[in-house]
Amino acid sequence: MNVRLLRSLGFLAVVCWGAVAGAVKEPMWLTKSGPWGQLEVRSVYLEPPEALLAVVAKPSTVTRWTFEQTTIGGVRAILVKSGVPDAVITRLMNPVRLVESGNSIILLPAHEDLVALPPEVRSALYLELAKSPANEYQCDPVFVLGGDVDDWLEGVPLTSAQRALFRQLLWRRGNAVVFSDLQALLALAKNPEEVNAVFRTLTRVRSLVIGLRLPLTVDRTAFIDYWTADQVGTPRLAFIRAVTHRRAEQIIDVTHFLPSAFRLRVYSFPELELGLKGRLPDCHWTSLNFFNTEPKDIYLDTRQAAEHLLKDYVAVDAPYRYGDVLCFLDNGEGLHTCVHVVDDIVLTKNGDSILAPWTLMQLKDVDQVYRRSPSTRIQAYRLKK
Numbered sequence: 114m115n116v117r118l119l120r121s122l123g124f125l126a127v128v129c130w131g132a133v134a135g136a137v138k139e140p141m142w143l144t145k146s147g148p149w150g151q152l153e154v155r156s157v158y159l160e161p162p163e164a165l166l167a168v169v170a171k172p173s174t175v176t177r178w179t180f181e182q183t184t185i186g187g188v189r190a191i192l193v194k195s196g197v198p199d200a201v202i203t204r205l206m207n208p209v210r211l212v213e214s215g216n217s218i219i220l221l222p223a224h225e226d227l228v229a230l231p232p233e234v235r236s237a238l239y240l241e242l243a244k245s246p247a248n249e250y251q252c253d254p255v256f257v258l259g260g261d262v263d264d265w266l267e268g269v270p271l272t273s274a275q276r277a278l279f280r281q282l283l284w285r286r287g288n289a290v291v292f293s294d295l296q297a298l299l300a301l302a303k304n305p306e307e308v309n310a311v312f313r314t315l316t317r318v319r320s321l322v323i324g325l326r327l328p329l330t331v332d333r334t335a336f337i338d339y340w341t342a343d344q345v346g347t348p349r350l351a352f353i354r355a356v357t358h359r360r361a362e363q364i365i366d367v368t369h370f371l372p373s374a375f376r377l378r379v380y381s382f383p384e385l386e387l388g389l390k391g392r393l394p395d396c397h398w399t400s401l402n403f404f405n406t407e408p409k410d411i412y413l414d415t416r417q418a419a420e421h422l423l424k425d426y427v428a429v430d431a432p433y434r435y436g437d438v439l440c441f442l443d444n445g446e447g448l449h450t451c452v453h454v455v456d457d458i459v460l461t462k463n464g465d466s467i468l469a470p471w472t473l474m475q476l477k478d479v480d481q482v483y484r485r486s487p488s489t490r491i492q493a494y495r496l497k498k
Contacts, residue, residue, distance in 0.1 A: 140264060144323075144456035148335035149435075151326040152367065152455060156264065158317045159470050161382050168385070169468065171312055172250075174300040176227065178220040179247035185211070188218045195238040201229050217247070227297055228281055236284040239293055243286075254291035257283070258319045258478045262290065265319075270310040275301050289481035320380055320472035321458060324364040325356070333357045340370045342436040343498070344404070348373065367455070374408050375399075375460060375471065382470045395465035400438045400450040403460070404496065419447070426494035433493050439476070443489040451479055453493070 144152040161169075180188045185206070192202050204210060205220050212219040230238065243251040257265045262283070266276055275298050282294045295315055302308040329336060340353050349370060356365060368379055383393050394408075397418040402408040412418040426438060433439065433453040441448040451461035457476045463469050476491075483489070 140261070144458070146331075147456065148331055148339040149325075149455045150336055151330050153324050153326060153364070154458070155322045155324075156259065157320050157322050157380075158265075159320055159380060159382070159472070160313055160317050161468050161470075164385070165382055165467055166309070166313060166316065169316075171308070172296055172299065174296050176222050176294065176296045177248075178222060178242055179245055180218045180220070180242075181245045181247060182216050183218060185213075185218060188220070191241055192238070195241060196231070196234040197238060198229060198234075201226050224297060224300065227294060228278075232284060235282070236286070239284050240286065250293040250295055254284075254286065254293045255295075255315050256319075256478075256482060257290040257292065258474070258481070260290050269314045269317075271298070271314055272301065272307065275311065287481060287484060316468050318463075318468075318470050318472055319474075319478075320470070321474060323367040323455070323458065323473060325367055327356065327359045327361070327363050327365060329357055329359075339435055342404075342434060342496075348406075371454075371460070372404055373406060374402060378471045379460065379473065380470065383467055385467070393465045393467060394462060396450045396462050399460070399462040399471065400452050403436060403438075403452045422450075422494055426496055429493045429495045431493065434495065436496065438494045438496075440492045440494060441480075441483045441489060442492055443485045448485060448489065449479070449483040451476075 139155055141153055141155050144154060180191065183191075189202065189206060192205065197205075201222075204226055205222060210221045210223070212221070239251045239254075242248040246252055262280060266279070269276075271279065278294075278297060278301065279292060282297060283290055283292055285291070292315070295311070298311045298315070299308060302311055336357060337350070337353055341347050341350055349372065352369060359365075368376055371379060387393055392413045394413070397415060398408065398410070398412040401412045401418055401421055412421065422438065422440070429437065435454060437453040438450055439453055439459060440450050449461075449463070451459040451474075453459055453476075454473065458473055459476050459479060460471065461474055461479055462471050463479075463482060480489075480491075
């Protein structure tokens with residue numbers, strides 16, 4: 114049987130089982146009213162398959178802070194400016210914790226140094242560290258999207274000590290709650306199973322499960338127009354029309370309304386063989402292939418993707434419509450693209466990593482990930498008819 118079909122069926126089975134079980138209360142909210150119908154939203158956490166985790170290099174248990182193009186005095190000044198306690202600075206500047214490498218200074222903080230940082234100090238320091246790609250876990254932290262730490266930790270296979278340390282080492286990047294100290298959690302692991310549990314936990318990605326409540330509470334024609342994006346003859350039209358005639362109370366998964374290519378991909382991680390094309394699918398490949406029955410790999414080329422966007426799409430303002438491409442811009446630079454689906458929910462692939470799945474996210478959460486500065490803005494583009 115097709116691997117994608119199996120994966121889709123497996124996910125649907127989980128969703129259906131949760132609906133049948135019904136005994137466990139999970140956070141749920143409703144979208145705003147609109148032509149898309151009445152939608153209820155829940156979160157789900159996607160874990161990479163073991164086959165993917167097996168090919169990804171695991172980090173060491175040694176925490177390293179790299180300060181590039183500076184001196185020991187410059188590092189001390191950054192620590193002081195960030196509010197690092199004097200006792201911690203003294204320990205960090207000890208020769209056994211400090212490594213000079215070319216024009217870079219590397220500090221090796223111990224567990225006691227990490228936990229001694231107040232949350233606001235950690236945020237200030239890690240924002241400085243995030244300016245250097247050498248500090249990959251500050252540059253690309255784990256996001257606790259929605260800010261609900263209890264929900265994020267629900268059911269994860271971490272030990273009680275690891276859970277406590279995770280909470281203690283959280284920091285804020287703008288409005289987002291994030292975590293960067295993977296090495297510190299790994300250092301608490303007592304065996305290979307606990308090492309794998311930490312890595313599996315921190316590579317999970319939050320997505321949204323969206324259900325349409327039937328029977329419809331909105332105009333049938335407006336509903337059909339919204340979900341087809343006025344595309345006459347779309348293969349989805351037969352099902353969308355059929356849904357409007359349902360009279361019994363029920364919930365329909367909104368992924369059934371997505372174009373076929375992404376109905377199969379949503380909630381899934383890229384397959385290893387996709388990397389044979391030289392580059393894995395990213396946000397631009399995803400956004401510009403949204404309505405394509407067969408995805409075009411020319412959009413793996415950033416230049417060709419940009420040319421297609423400017424040639425075949427027209428810039429539009431909010432309110433956004435189904436299928437609009439939302440482009441995050443900062444001083445003329447394109448940072449990210451995603452596809453508007455409904456209300457404030459988008460389809461996105463955050464990066465070209467093998468560990469970046471196709472997900473449904475609230476736009477405000479995508480904004481937290483990609484907002485570089487106060488000048489970062491969103492420009493929408495709509496496919497020309």
